[in-house]
Amino acid sequence: MPEIAEVETIKNDLFAAKILSQKIVDVKIFKPSLINTSKKAFVHKVKNSRIINIKRIGKYLIFVLEDKFLIIHLRMTGHIFLKDQNHIFQKHEHIALIFENKKMLVYFDPRRFGKFYLRDDLSSLDKLGCDILSKSFIFDSFYEKLKSKKKNIKTLLLDQNFIAGLGNIYVDEALFLAKMHPEKISLNITKEKAKDLFFSIKKIISKAIKNRGTSLGKSRSNFSSIYEDFGNFQNHLLVHTKKTCPNCFSEIKKIKVSQRTSHFCEKCQN
């Protein structure tokens, strides 16, 4: 579930917690299947490395180490928690990076779909579409890309190789704000409507980041940032998980698009 707003919140919190420039003095791996190398190689390459930058591209969180990149995808239920050195490991806490300042980052993931990739460079992310928070996410190229495809808009917006960062929640919200049906064929979208959609995406994501992401429940599986603190954007959702349209009070419809449940208003979105 963590989408761009949640991963950006985690990244911002890691900067605020002064993780940057920390040296990783120890590594614990309880579930080696979550890393892309052998446990031994991972520990060998990560231990004694310093974190020289923290980035986010799409839904990927990236720790730039001295000569490696640790790329993390949280998938459905991955979390990054900041704990003290006296932390007692609990169920579903699979990996820990321990720092010289006695703090540690703990990777918690009940469903274990997340993954840690240790790479020499970021070329594995080259195929991703434009990150929607990057300066290169501009209307003209977004519109041009829309016009080059003949797919329903929801499928396209969820496709990380089309644009990077959005998932089910924020696509539902952006389409509602732009008054666009999730099954609208991209080729048929007018320039004016495409503009509405482009600015709706920006508006929704910026508001979601200000609200520290969306937590759709209060269990430990739901999104929370590094202090296990929940987001607040669930209180601002207009259509996702809702029963009634806030504009016209019609019943919110649910259909499957790209195997994901889409929430939308038949009257307001066409």
Ligand SMILES: [Zn+2]
């Ligand atoms: Zn409506």
